Structures are given as structure tokens and as C-alpha cells.
Amino acid sequence: MTSETSSRKLEHLKMVVTSKVEAAESTLLEYVRIVHNPLPDLDLDEIDLEVDFCGGKLKAPLIITGMTGGHPDVAWINRDLASLAEELGIAMGVGSQRAAIEDRRLEETFRIARKAAPNAFLIANLGAPQLSKGYGLEEVVRAIEMIDADAIAIHFNPAQEAFQDEGDPYFSHVITKIVEAVERAGKPLIAKEVGTGLSREFVAQLRSLGVRCFDVAGLGGTNWVKVEVLRSKAKHGAPLKPAGPLADYWGNPTALAIIEAREAARDAYIVGSGGVRNGLEAAKAIALGADAAGLALPAARSLLSGGKESVKKLLESIIYQIKVAVFLTGEKRVRGLWRAPIVVWGRLREEVQNRGIDIDYYIRVTRLEALMYKEVK
Ligand SMILES: Cc1cc2nc3c(=O)[nH]c(=O)nc-3n(C[C@H](O)[C@H](O)[C@H](O)COP(=O)(O)O)c2cc1C
Numbered sequence: 001m002t003s004e005t006s007s008r009k010l011e012h013l014k015m016v017v018t019s020k021v022e023a024a025e026s027t028l029l030e031y032v033r034i035v036h037n038p039l040p041d042l043d044l045d046e047i048d049l050e051v052d053f054c055g056g057k058l059k060a061p062l063i064i065t066g067m068t069g070g071h072p073d074v075a076w077i078n079r080d081l082a083s084l085a086e087e088l089g090i091a092m093g094v095g096s097q098r099a100a101i102e103d104r105r106l107e108e109t110f111r112i113a114r115k116a117a118p119n120a121f122l123i124a125n126l127g128a129p130q131l132s133k134g135y136g137l138e139e140v141v142r143a144i145e146m147i148d149a150d151a152i153a154i155h156f157n158p159a160q161e162a163f164q165d166e167g168d169p170y171f172s173h174v175i176t177k178i179v180e181a182v183e184r185a186g187k188p189l190i191a192k193e194v195g196t197g198l199s200r201e202f203v204a205q206l207r208s209l210g211v212r213c214f215d216v217a218g219l220g221g222t223n224w225v226k227v228e229v230l231r232s233k234a235k236h237g238a239p240l241k242p243a244g245p246l247a248d249y250w251g252n253p254t255a256l257a258i259i260e261a262r263e264a265a266r267d268a269y270i271v272g273s274g275g276v277r278n279g280l281e282a283a284k285a286i287a288l289g290a291d292a293a294g295l296a297l298p299a300a301r302s303l304l305s306g307g308k309e310s311v312k313k314l315l316e317s318i319i320y321q322i323k324v325a326v327f328l329t330g331e332k333r334v335r336g337l338w339r340a341p342i343v344v345w346g347r348l349r350e351e352v353q354n355r356g357i358d359i360d361y362y363i364r365v366t367r368l369e370a371l372m373y374k375e376v377k
Contacts, residue, residue, distance in 0.1 A: 003099060003102055003103055004166065005070065005098050005099040005102055006070050006071045006099040006103070006106060007071070008166075009068060009069070009070040009071050009074065009095060009096070009099060010071045010073055010074060011231055012227060012231070013067070013068055013074060013077075013300065015227055015230055015231050015234075016222060016227060016297060016300060016301075017300060017301050017304050017305075019227075019230050020226075021222055021223060021226050021227050021230065021297070022220075022221055022222060022223060022226075022275065022297070023195070023219050023220055023221070023223040023226065023247075023248050023249070023251070023275075024248035024249070025219050025220060025248055025249050025251070025253060026220050026253065026275070027218060027219070027220030027221065027253050027254035027255055027274060027275040027276070027281070028220065028253040028254065028255035028256055028347060028348040028351070029220070029254060029255045029275075029276075029281050029284045029285065031255065031344060031345055031346045031347055031348035031349065032255060032284045032287065032288060032342060032343070032344055032348065033342065033343040033345075034283060034284060034287050034325060034328075034329060034337070034340055034341075034342050035329070035340065035341040035342060035343065036328055036329075037328060037329050037330040037340075039330070040327055040328060040329070040330040041330055042327070042330065042332055044323070044324070044327050046332055047323050047326050047327050047332060047333075048332060048333050048334075049061060049319065049322065049323055049326070049333075049334055050333075050334075051291060051292060051333075051334050051335065052374070053091065053121065053269055053291055053292055054121075054150070054151050054188040054190065054212070054213040054269045055150065055151070055188050056091070056121040056150050056151075057121075058089060058090055058091055058121060058292060059088065059089025059090065060088065060089060060090055060319040060322065060323075061282075061286060061291065061292035061293060061322065061334045062088075062090040062091070062282065062292060062293055062294070062295075062315065062318060062319060062322070063090060063091040063092065063093065063123075063215075063271055063273070063292050063293070063294040063295075064081050064084075064085060064090065064091070064092040064093065064294070064295065064296065064299050064315075065093045065123075065153075065192075065215060065217070065271070065273055065294040065295065065296045066093030066094055066095045066096070066123060066125040066153055066155070066192075066296070067081075067093075067094075067095045067296050067299075067300055068094070068095040068300075069094045069095050069096075069097065069099075069100070069106075069109045069110040069113070070095060070096065070097070070098070070099030070100055070106050070109055070110070071099070071106070071109065072106070072109060074109060075108065075109040075112050076112075077300070077303060077304075078094055078095075078109065078110060078112055078113040078116075079112045079113065079115070079116045080116075080303060080308045080311070081113075081299060081303065081311070082112070082113035082114070082116040082117035082120060082122065083116040083117060083308075084308065084311055084312055084315060085117050085120040085121075085122075086116065086117035086118070086119060086120040087312070088312075088315055088316070088319065089120070090120070090121075090315070090319075091120065091121035091122070091123060091150075091292070092113065092117065092120060092121075092122055092123065093122070093123035093124075093125055093153055094110050094113050094122070094123070094124065094125055094147060095125055096125050096126060096127055096155065097110055097124060097125055097126055097142075097143040097146060098126065098127060098130055100146060101126075101130075101135070101139050101142060101143065107146055110146050110147050111146055111147060113147050114147045114148045121150045121151070122147050122148070122149050122150055123149060123150065123151050123152065123153050123190060124143040124144050124146065124147055124149035124151070124152040124153065124187075125143070125152070125153045125154075125155065125192075126139065126140065126143050126152065126153075126154055126155075127154070127155050127157065127168075128154055128155065128156045128157070128171060128174055128178060129157075129161055129168035129169070129170050129171065129174075130168070131154065131174055131177060131178045131181065132168075132170040132171055132172065132173070132174035132177075133168060133170055135181075136177065136181050137181045137184050137185060140152060140181045140182055140185045141185050144185055144187050149187060150187065150188075151187050151188040151189070151190050151213060152182060152185070152187055152188075152189060152190065153189075153190040153191075153192040153215060154178055154182070154189060154190070154191060154192065155192045155193070155194050156171070156191065156192065156193055156194075156198075156202075157193065157194040157196075157224060158171055159196045159224065159225050159246070159250060159251065160194060160195075160196075160224035160225060160227075160228055162225075162241070163224075163225050163228040163229055163232075163239075163241050163243050163246075163247075164228040164231075164232075165228070165231070165232050165235070165236075165240050165241070167228070175205070175206070175209065176209070179206070179209045179210060179211060183210065188212065188213050189211050189213065190213040190214065190215055190269075190271070191203075191206050191211050191213070191214050191215070192214070192215035192217055192271075193215065193216060193217035193218070193257075193274075194217050194222075194224050195217050195218070195219065195221055195222045195223050195224050195251070195274055196217075196218075196219055196223075196224070196225070196250060196251030196252065197216055197217065197218035197219050197251045197252030197253065197254065197256070197257035197274060198214055198215075198216045198217070198218075198252065198257050198260070198261055199252055199257070199260055200260035200261070200263055200264045200355060200357075201264075203260065203261045203264035203265050203268070204264040204265070207264060207265040207268060211268075212265070212267070212268050212269060213268065213269045213270075213271075214261050214265070214268055214269070214270050214271065215270075215271035215273055215294055216252075216254060216257035216258055216261050216270065216271065216272060216273060216274060216290075217254075217257075217271075217273050217274045217294070218251065218252055218253050218254030218255070218256070218257035218258070218273070218274035218275070219250070219251030219252055219253045219254065219257075219274060219275075220253050220254045220274055220275030221254070221273070221274040221275030221276070221277075221295075221296075221297060222274075222275075222296060222297045223247065223248065223251075225243050225246055225247045225250065226243075226247045226248065228241075228243075229241075229242065229243045229247050253274075253348075253351075254272065254273065254274040254275055254276070254285065255284070255285070255288060255348050256348065256351050256352060256355070257274070258270065258272045258285055258288045258289050258290050259288055259289060259352055259357060259359075259362060260355060260357070261289070262288070262289030262290075262362075262366060262367070262370055263357050263362060263366060266366065266369045266370045266373055267370070267373040267374075269291045269292075270289060270290045270291055271290060271291070271292050271293070271294040272285025272286060272288065272289075272290030272292070272293050272294065273285070273293065273294030273295060273296070276293050276294065276295045277295070277298055278317075278318060278321060279317065279318040279319070279320065279321020279322045279324070279325065280321060280325065281293070282295075282318055282321070282322050283321070283322050283325035283326070283337060284342075286322070286334060286335075286337045286338075287337040287338065287340060287342050288342070289338065289366070289367055289370060291335070291374075293318075293322070295318075298314060299311055299314070299315070302314045322334070325337070335371055335374055335375075338367040338368065338370060338371045339367070339368065339371060341363075342363055344359055344363065
């Protein structure tokens with residue numbers, strides 16, 4: 001019964017849990033330090049991790065970003081991750097719903113997420129190439145209704161499509177159509193990359209069209225060029241479209257992508273993701289200007305190797321580490337990290353400067369401007 005799209009989702013999942021699929025290039029988060037405050041002047045218990053996010057509220061600033069659904073064998077993954085999102089009060093995205101748009105029998109592999117998480121912030125998911133090739137308002141509405149979603153992520157993945165055996169590298173004249181369709185569907189649009197990172201120019205363009213939510217999914221974590229090359233190699237002995245160094249080094253590293261996104265859209269909601277693997281990295285992503293941190297691969301690996309309890313432990317430890325990081329800056333709330341002194345040095349500093357952003361001004365002023373938007377709201 002399964003279509004090509006559906007089988008591909010299963011192959012991807014198997015590939016990412018068993019192979020080395022993270023980019024050799026780093027997130028550049030190692031060039032960020034949050035300055036320690038030896039006298040926080042408050043108690044750890046007072047820290048409040050709740051944040052508003054794209055029209056909803058999260059108990060902690062963490063998102064399990066979209067991965068799966070679309071094949072009967074993976075429905076339980078959406079169920080377990082969604083039920084953890086419900087329990088911990090965090091957000092969760094499902095993977096691309098294209099397979100279920102093509103074959104209604106697969107809808108249950110996504111619906112199961114809402115059944116397991118009646119109150120959690122759930123994010124629907126479709127790809128820009130599908131909208132380019134013919135999807136419109138009807139499909140966007142179907143994807144949202146399928147999981148009674150609080151928002152819909154549209155993924156922009158040109159690097160992946162370019163190297164996928166059966167890829168759809170079609171991105172022309174699509175942006176206005178996407179924005180209009182989602183606007184009419186009535187839920188926030190989250191413009192999302194998948195591991196090669198949003199850029200300043202992209203965020204500015206979409207913000208000017210009214211988009212207010214972004215998931216940077218930067219370089220340094222799961223790398224889809226790598227995944228597609230490995231998948232092709234496994235099938236044909238050698239990749240049909242060899243990627244050379246693009247498989248490790250093409251893209252905007254996560255730390256840079258967060259700064260670029262915030263520089264381009266002070267009032268946006270930004271997810272800092274791509275290679276975020278612990279609470280310190282999550283706190284750094286937030287301190288750089290993200291509203292919440294996101295992760296995908298660690299949740300999938302932990303679930304498939306250790307079951308739901310192991311993912312729960314992982315997520316709880318990340319949330320606790322974020323809480324302690326906020327405490328150790330002397331701030332009471334998550335967005336206090338935007339006010340906390342941070343140090344940015346080395347390659348990250350140089351790359352930010354080279355992109356025309358004054359890093360010292362960004363640290364001292366831009367983050368505070370972003371804070372004002374959220375505080376006056
Ligand atoms: C198994 C797997 C499947 C994914 N499928 C999707 C998808 O269908 N749609 C999407 O927008 N992103 C997808 N992603 C990308 C993630 O949401 C995320 O942006 C990316 O993996 C970077 O985060 P990470 O380094 O924490 O994995 C997938 C990631 C993984 C690991």
C-alpha cells in the first residue's frame with residue numbers, strides 16, 4: 001500500500017539512526033559564552049521557563065521539530081513524541097504530510113499525534129516544492145486539520161532536493177503562493193529549513209510578506225545532503241548525484257543563522273535549531289536571539305534505542321540545563337537571556353561581521369530591541 005513518498009520517509013529514518021549523518025561543519029555555537037553571574041540574587045525555584053510562541057504558550061522553550069509520519073511503521077514515533085510534548089508542555093512538529101495528502105489511508109500516522117497530545121502546541125508540515133508543483137490552500141488546510149495544528153511549518157530544503165535521487169528542486173515563483181495559502185488557512189506559518197540554515201536575506205523577504213515565525217535549522221546538525229547521498233549509495237552502490245564537500249560544508253551554521261534571522265526580524269518568533277544537542281547549546285541558541293531551541297535527531301535516536309523513557313530523560317535534562325543557565329545569569333525568565341551579557345568570538349564573530357552585522361551592536365542593542373517587542377505585547 002505504501003507509495004514512494006511513504007517508503008522514502010521510512011528509509012530516511014533508518015538511515016539517520018544508523019549512519020553518521022551530521023555535518024562535519026560545526027554549529028559555531030562553541031564560539032558563544034554566556035557570562036556567568038556568581039550572585040544570581042534569586043532562587044532556582046523562581047525560574048519560570050514559560051514562553052509564548054507563535055500564538056501559543058510553551059512551558060519550556062523547546063521544540064521537537066518535524067520528522068516523521070506517513071508510513072504505518074512510524075506512527076508510534078509520532079504518538080510517543082507527541083505524548084512527551086504534552087507531558088512536558090513543549091512543542092512538537094510532525095514530518096512532511098505529503099504522503100498522507102497523496103494517500104488518505106496514511107492520515108492516521110499523523111492524527112495519532114493530536115490524539116496523544118490534546119493540548120500540546122503541534123506543528124503541521126509540508127514542503128515548499130509541493131506548493132511549487134501544485135499544492136495550494138486545500139492541501140494546506142488538510143495538513144492543518146489532520147492534526148488540528150497550532151501552526152504549519154513549510155520546509156525550504158533546496159539542497160536536499162538537489163541531491164535526492166527523486167528530488168523536486170522546484171522553488172521558483174512559490175513564495176507568494178505559500179504565504180497567501182497559509183494566511184487564508186488561518187494558522188501561523190513557520191518558515192523552516194531542514195539543516196542548511198536560513199539566511200538574513202530569506203528572513204527579511206518573508207518578514208516583509210507578513211511571515212513572523214522561523215525555524216533556522218542551521219548547519220552543524222542533521223545534514224540532508226549527507227542523508228540523501230548515503231541513501232543513494234546504499235541503493236545504487238554509488239550516489240547518483242555525488243555531493244563532494246557540499247555534504248559537509250554547504251549551509252549557514254546554526255549560530256550564524258540565528259543572528260541573521262534576528263537581525264532581519266526583531267519581532268519574529270525564531271527557533272534556534274540544527275545540531276542543538278544539550279541544554280547549554282539550547283541556552284546559547286536562545287541567548288543569541290532565538291525564542292526557543294529545537295532538536296530532531298537526538299529525539300529519534302533516543303526513542304529508537306532506548307524507548308520513550310529515554311527520550312523523556314533526555315528532554316527533561318535539557319530543560320533543566322536551560323533552567324540552570326537562566327538562573328546562572330541572574331534572570332528569572334527565558335527571554336532574560338537576551339539581556340544577559342554574552343561573548344562571541346573567533347569564527348562566529350568574523351562571519352557575522354562579514355555578513356554586515358555589527359556583532360557588538362547586535363549583542364548590546366538588537367537583542368534588547370527584540371525583547372521590547374515581546375515585552376510590550
Ligand atoms: C529522521 C528525520 C526526518 C526529518 N523529516 C523532516 C520533514 O519531514 N520535514 C521537515 O521540515 N524537516 C524534517 N527533518 C529536519 C528536522 O526537523 C530538523 O530541522 C533537522 O534535522 C535539524 O535538526 P537536528 O540537527 O536536531 O536533527 C527531519 C529530520 C530527521 C532527523
